[in-house]
Amino acid sequence: MKTVKGFLAAGLIIVNAAAIATEEATEITVYRSPTCSCCEKWLAHLQQNNFAIKDIVTNDMQAIKTKYGVTPELASCHTAIINGYVIEGHVPAGDIRNLLKTKPKVTGIAVPGMPAGTPGMEMGAKKEAYDVVSFDSQHRTQVFNRYKDQ
Ligand SMILES: [Cu+2]
Numbered sequence: 001m002k003t004v005k006g007f008l009a010a011g012l013i014i015v016n017a018a019a020i021a022t023e024e025a026t027e028i029t030v031y032r033s034p035t036c037s038c039c040e041k042w043l044a045h046l047q048q049n050n051f052a053i054k055d056i057v058t059n060d061m062q063a064i065k066t067k068y069g070v071t072p073e074l075a076s077c078h079t080a081i082i083n084g085y086v087i088e089g090h091v092p093a094g095d096i097r098n099l100l101k102t103k104p105k106v107t108g109i110a111v112p113g114m115p116a117g118t119p120g121m122e123m124g125a126k127k128e129a130y131d132v133v134s135f136d137s138q139h140r141t142q143v144f145n146r147y148k149d150q
Pocket of ligand 1: 038039076077078090114120
């Protein structure tokens with residue numbers, strides 16, 4: 001029991017150090033299903049970009065999407081929450097940083113579906129064109145960022 005406690009304390013210290021190093025609060029809570037391997041790859045992408053991840057595995061992703069206002073048109077695999085914003089799908093870390101910096105009045109941003117070439121959906125050299133869209137509580141969407149195919 002003592003060993004477990006010591007291990008947990010060490011883990012907390014590492015998380016705090018990471019938060020101090022990056023200055024802004026970049027803790028992100030990610031909901032994903034246990035069988036989602038592309039979700040794990042997206043988590044690795046976030047980790048490489050200095051996000052502190054709270055990884056929540058659930059078998060009821062639909063309940064999470066309903067709770068956070070993610071419509072079927074916007075839906076992808078994982079749903080994440082950061083500083084009150086909803087992040088749906090394989091959104092690049094740079095777009096999340098931009099969202100936190102510009103603080104638009106939206107519910108969140110999404111990459112609907114799972115386009116090839118998004119972070120966590122790498123398929124060799126193949127990169128589809130895709131949009132990162134913002135959405136609000138009235139289900140209005142707007143292009144937040146646009147990626148061309150390559
Ligand atoms: Cu995915």
